[in-house]
């Protein structure tokens with residue numbers, strides 16, 4: 706058991722066929738997949754998901770990109786999940802991402818950066834709930 710974060714394998718990495726390698730890195734780093742699905746956001750839903758960025762100059766580009774193809778959304782569980790996952794994925798800009806991180810290996814650019822990771826426990830819950838209900842989660846983990 707542990708706490709949770711939320712991730713998406715973004716359209717660039719999904720389209721390039723990197724989902725398997727990315728999930729392998731996630732599991733080898735000690736995360737358990739609690740819920741997951743392949744889906745595609747509409748531009749409207751991408752806009753809602755990234756609402757906090759709506760005043761940013763890249764918001765339109767971000768919503769267009771995130772709705773451009775399939776993604777894999779997942780809830781992940783591990784002690785210290787949010788912080789450890791952000792370490793695993795590396796800096797938002799792949800040019801600044803450390804060796805051995807997911808973005809160093811797979812991200813193409815600041816916008817097309819392969820994966821999302823929640824930036825706080827609060828946002829992990831909000832973002833997980835955007836895609837999943839309790840019925841999507843691995844059942845045994847709900848038995849306390």
Ligand code: CMP
Nearest residue numbers: 763766767797815816817818820821822
């Ligand atoms: P993420 O942290 O998953 O969520 C916000 C996203 O906005 C971020 O990943 C980047 O992919 C994207 N982003 C941040 N800065 C820029 C930028 N300057 N231009 C385009 N996209 C950006």
